Amino acid sequence: MAINSSLAPRAPPAILSPLMSGFRLFDLNPEQERAVRTTEGPLLILAGAGTGKTRVITARVAFLIAQGVDPAQILAVTFTNKAAKEMRERLAKLVAPEQAKPVTMSTFHALCVRVLRQDIDKLGYKRNFSIYDEGDTTGLIKKIITRTAAKDEKLEANVAKSLISKAKGNGWSEVTPGDEQSLAAAVFAKYQQELKTMNAVDFDDLLLLTYKLLTEHAAVREKWQRKFRYLMVDEFQDTNRLQLELVTNLADARQNVAVVGDDDQSIYGWRGAEVSNILEFEAHFPNPTVVKLEQNYRSTNAILGTANALIKNNPRRRPKQLWSAHEGGAKVRVIGMSDDRQEADFITSEIAQRAVTEGAKHEDFAVLFRMNAQSRMVETHLRELHIPYRVVGGSSFFDAREIKDLLAYASVLLNADDDVSLLRIINTPARGIGPSVVERATELSVHKRCSVFAALQDGEFRSGLSKRAAEALAAFTGFLDAWETKLNTPLSKQAEVLRAFIGETGYLADLKRSCKTQDEGLKRENKVVEMIRWFEDDEEAKGKSLRDFLDDMMLREEKEEDEESKGSGVTLITLHAAKGLEFPHVYLIGLEEGLLPHDRSKMEGTVDEERRLLYVGITRARQTLALTWCGHRIKYGSPMPGTASSFIKELPAEWVEHKNATQMLNAPVAAETVKGKFGALRALLENTPS
DNA sequence: TGCTTTATAGTTTTT
DNA sequence: CTATAAAGCA
Numbered sequence: 001m002a003i004n005s006s007l008a009p010r011a012p013p014a015i016l017s018p019l020m021s022g023f024r025l026f027d028l029n030p031e032q033e034r035a036v037r038t039t040e041g042p043l044l045i046l047a048g049a050g051t052g053k054t055r056v057i058t059a060r061v062a063f064l065i066a067q068g069v070d071p072a073q074i075l076a077v078t079f080t081n082k083a084a085k086e087m088r089e090r091l092a093k094l095v096a097p098e099q100a101k102p103v104t105m106s107t108f109h110a111l112c113v114r115v116l117r118q119d120i121d122k123l124g125y126k127r128n129f130s131i132y133d134e135g136d137t138t139g140l141i142k143k144i145i146t147r148t149a150a151k152d153e154k155l156e157a158n159v160a161k162s163l164i165s166k167a168k169g170n171g172w173s174e175v176t177p178g179d180e181q182s183l184a185a186a187v188f189a190k191y192q193q194e195l196k197t198m199n200a201v202d203f204d205d206l207l208l209l210t211y212k213l214l215t216e217h218a219a220v221r222e223k224w225q226r227k228f229r230y231l232m233v234d235e236f237q238d239t240n241r242l243q244l245e246l247v248t249n250l251a252d253a254r255q256n257v258a259v260v261g262d263d264d265q266s267i268y269g270w271r272g273a274e275v276s277n278i279l280e281f282e283a284h285f286p287n288p289t290v291v292k293l294e295q296n297y298r299s300t301n302a303i304l305g306t307a308n309a310l311i312k313n314n315p316r317r318r319p320k321q322l323w324s325a326h327e328g329g330a331k332v333r334v335i336g337m338s339d340d341r342q343e344a345d346f347i348t349s350e351i352a353q354r355a356v357t358e359g360a361k362h363e364d365f366a367v368l369f370r371m372n373a374q375s376r377m378v379e380t381h382l383r384e385l386h387i388p389y390r391v392v393g394g395s396s397f398f399d400a401r402e403i404k405d406l407l408a409y410a411s412v413l414l415n416a417d418d419d420v421s422l423l424r425i426i427n428t429p430a431r432g433i434g435p436s437v438v439e440r441a442t443e444l445s446v447h448k449r450c451s452v453f454a455a456l457q458d459g460e461f462r463s464g465l466s467k468r469a470a471e472a473l474a475a476f477t478g479f480l481d482a483w484e485t486k487l488n489t490p491l492s493k494q495a496e497v498l499r500a501f502i503g504e505t506g507y508l509a510d511l512k513r514s515c516k517t518q519d520e521g522l523k524r525e526n527k528v529v530e531m532i533r534w535f536e537d538d539e540e541a542k543g544k545s546l547r548d549f550l551d552d553m554m555l556r557e558e559k560e561e562d563e564e565s566k567g568s569g570v571t572l573i574t575l576h577a578a579k580g581l582e583f584p585h586v587y588l589i590g591l592e593e594g595l596l597p598h599d600r601s602k603m604e605g606t607v608d609e610e611r612r613l614l615y616v617g618i619t620r621a622r623q624t625l626a627l628t629w630c631g632h633r634i635k636y637g638s639p640m641p642g643t644a645s646s647f648i649k650e651l652p653a654e655w656v657e658h659k660n661a662t663q664m665l666n667a668p669v670a671a672e673t674v675k676g677k678f679g680a681l682r683a684l685l686e687n688t689p690s
Numbered sequence: 691t692g693c694t695t696t697a698t699a700g701t702t703t704t705t
Numbered sequence: 706c707t708a709t710a711a712a713g714c715a
Contacts, residue, residue: 080704109705133705203705238704271703371701373707393703430691555705576702598701613702636700637706 028052028059035258035291036060039067039230042285043258044278048322049307049619050298050582053260057232058087060258061103062094064230071095072102073229075250079238081107081556083580087234104228108243109203112210113551116201119213119220128547130200130411130418131554135404137161137202140420144190145183147446153183162271164188168204169240169272171211198451199417207242214249225252236261236281240272244284257285263318264311267576267613269606279316296322296619298582300329302655303625307618309652314608322619328655332618332625334648336660339632339639340377340590346661347587347628348381351570354585355387362388366571366583368617370596374589375572377634388569393577398553402511402524406531407553409505410498413484414547417451429510432472437465453477479504487546494546495536502532575617586621588614591629591645614647627651628661 028036032052035045036059047053057076065071078084084105092100104111113131121127132140141164142157149155163184195201201209214221231251233239236259239247251257259281266275282288296304304322311317337343347367354360367378375391382389397403405428408421416422423442427433438452445455455461456477462470483501487494502508508528512521538544544552571583575596590596597610618625629648632639 107705131705134703206705268703270701373700574702595701600701634706 028056029295031291031293031295032056032059034289035293036063038258038289038291039064039069040254040256042255042281042288044281044285044288044290045258045260045293046278046290046318046320047260047262047293048296048320049262049265049616050296051293051322052295052297053234053293054083054087054090056293057234057260058090058094060232061091065095065099065103069230070102071099072104073227074103074232075111075228075230076103076105076232076234077108077111077247078105078234079107081110083234084110107555108239108246109206109555110551112206112246113555115210115213115220115224116206117547117551119217120209122217122220123209123212125196125201125209126199126415128199128415130198130415130421131206131551132195132200132202132420133398133554134203135399136420140194141187141191144187144194148186148190149183155183155187160184160187164191165204166272168208169242171241171245172208193449194419197417197445197449198419199415200420204242207246211242211245211249214246221249224250229254229256231257233257233259234261237263237266237275237278238268238273239277241274241277244274244277248284251285255285262320263316264314264320264612265579265616267579267609267616269609275316279318292318292320294320294322296324298622299324299619300326300623302329302331303618303621305655306332306625306651307615309655310611310618310647310650311615313650314611316608330624331657332627332651332655334591334651334656334658335626335628335664336644336658337628337630338662340374340630340634342661343589343628343630344377344381346664347378347589347626348385348387351382352385352387360585362569363571364584366573366578366581366586366620368573368575368578368586368588368620369590370575370598370613371590372574378572378589382570389572390569392571392573397527398556400524400527402528403531405507405511406502406528407550409502409507410546410550412480413487413498413501414550416453416480416484419445419452422452425505425507426476429506431476432468433476434469437469437473440464493536493539495532495539498535498546499532502528575613578620579616582620582622584622585624586617586626588617588625588627590633591627591648592633592642593645594642595633596645596647611647614645 029052032055035043035056039060045053045056047056061074061076064074076084076087078087084107088100088103088105091103091105094100106114116125116129117127120129138157138161141161145155145157145160164187167188195205214224228250229252231247233247238261247257247259259278261278263275263278266273266278269275277284299307299322301324304324308321311320335346337346351362351365354365355362367375369375369378372393379389379391398407405425408424411418411421412425419442423438426438427435441452441455441461444450444458444461445452448455448458456473462473465473483497483504486492487497487501508525511524511528512518515521515524535544535546535549538549538552539546571581573581575588591614596614597607601607601610618627627648629644630642633642634640
């Protein structure tokens with residue numbers, strides 16, 4: 001996110017000379033400059049919240065280029081596409097386009113796809129492997145569980161999935177011990193074997209198989225070590241063991257590995273992130289240069305003092321002390337509420353009030369919470385006051401049925417062994433291949449350890465079918481074959497082939513028929529058409545193949561922004577999703593024992609991570625921060641009593657003031673009055689074009 | 691096939 | 706309470 005944009009003058013647009021003369025270090029502070037200038041050997045940059053991390057990374061890449069490093073030999077790895085994109089945009093402002101373009105800036109996963117598409121055959125997969133997303137893998141695991149579990153055995157698909165994911169993230173096979181260990185282990189083994197017969201990989205496999213490739217095939221490892229001479233890893237505190245291993249294996253003897261991260265912001269331990277990667281960095285990369293970035297360009301000292309005091313209570317961490325050249329700022333308010341209704345009412349009416357009295361914009365405010373369910377009450381109250389808002393997170397563009405169907409069709413063309421996709425579309429629209437045929441084919445595929453498509457081709461299988469079914473099946477497989485050939489004809493425009501193929505399937509007509517309203521049908525159809533056009537653009541502009549495009553789609557999160565509320569309004573967001581963002585005014589709600597820290601964290605012994613979560617929340621605020629807790633909260637329909645979070649006791653008296661909402665609501669302006677005034681003002685504003 | 695009823699469980703989430 | 710998934714029904 002935009003770190004310190006208000007303070008920093010824009011950097012000069014181009015590097016004047018590859019030599020040091022003329023190269024300005026963009027007004028970096030001494031620590032930042034040291035991080036940028038340290039180009040050789042391992043480097044650990046401990047970048048506290050709001051200390052200009054992204055700036056340092058991009059400046060360092062620019063510096064490397066100015067030093068004469070070939071841009072193509074620089075690799076910067078991030079966690080999200082968004083971060084990679086942002087970094088690329090920032091770099092584009094520091095160096096010439098022809099220097100920026102060859103730099104590799106990608107996520108771990110995208111990088112691994114690149115490696116695997118070249119050499120995965122060395123591991124017994126085919127190079128046209130499919131990538132399965134969360135939904136695909138959950139479905140697969142579910143099926144395997146029902147097939148494997150005895151009647152008295154129970155195993156939740158999500159539990160199994162997380163066990164499998166963690167096992168893979170740690171390198172390989174050991175499934176964490178537990179009561180269902182044997183079943184989970186069996187499911188794991190079957191799952192992995194089935195993925196392979198389908199020539200498919202999941203997200204974890206992307207990392208795992210790349211790791212295998214690099215460690216077991218020296219030639220491949222050396223190829224990539226030669227390619228990348230300077231490595232940078234962002235958000236290093238979020239890496240798991242496998243990702244650390246990948247970095248280790250990509251680095252050659254020179255060990256030019258620069259990692260950037262903040263152990264205090266490690267909040268993804270529950271999904272396999274290893275804080276020890278950053279805490280014990282020296283063990284993995286001996287004698288590193290260590291740089292601490294502690295000057296914060298985001299928040300007031302009241303906010304930073306509060307954050308510092310809180311996080312000091314964590315035992316395993318690298319000591320850091322954020323400070324700011326800004327004023328002390330307003331004290332952090334800790335406000336006790338009677339219940340969650342009052343909490344929401346207080347926050348929303350105060351936002352309404354401050355919009356008037358302080359002239360603050362709605363998008364300056366954010367409400368942060370531990371659980372998504374907490375947003376509801378706030379939403380209701382915001383709607384009542386006609387305050388625009390956006391809820392971050394939510395459903396993805398790619399969750400839409402029609403998009404999944406389209407991607408499945410495309411995937412089957414490229415890899416017919418992809419059962420998950422094949423089964424998705426085999427009878428959509430209905431083409432006479434009913435559930436019984438599909439079931440028998442699936443059974444045979446399990447028995448013969450082949451893909452469903454291969455099972456469908458089996459002569460014996462076909463002769464066992466009714467004449468009608470056999471004909472329908474032959475028509476379908478022939479159809480796929482024909483279009484596969486067309487797609488792979490050299491010089492053919494794949495987007496056009498795909499469009500014609502989808503047309504021929506009759507999918508769109510079927511889609512529209514299944515919709516209740518015509519309007520909905522058109523919208524859905526439009527999505528499909530749009531996506532094909534999107535591919536067409538990529539094919540023409542960037543020369544992407546359908547496979548490239550599918551890879552991009554599978555590895556992209558891209559939450560769908562609500563079209564009307566895009567860009568404006570109060571932000572409602574979970575603490576996890578808020579990492580990396582900043583807002584002038586933050587309300588952090590639900591600071592109750594059991595919610596933050598969450599009850600489950602106590603059982604799991606991860607209260608430290610909950611503290612970091614609160615720390616992340618606090619450090620999102622630029623100017624003002626309010627923390628609230630409730631004496632009662634509606635849980636599962638009925639109000640449950642609650643007490644203030646134990647974290648509140650850890651906050652420093654110097655920077656914090658304690659209040660209670662009943663006084664505040666009654667004292668200056670009654671909430672109703674504010675509502676009325678604001679409503680009138682708003683009506684006025686709405687008649688004025690903005 | 692597609693719909694309504696019933697049971698069940700209930701952090702955090704990117705790739 | 707409410708979202709979701711499986712089961713039951715037309």
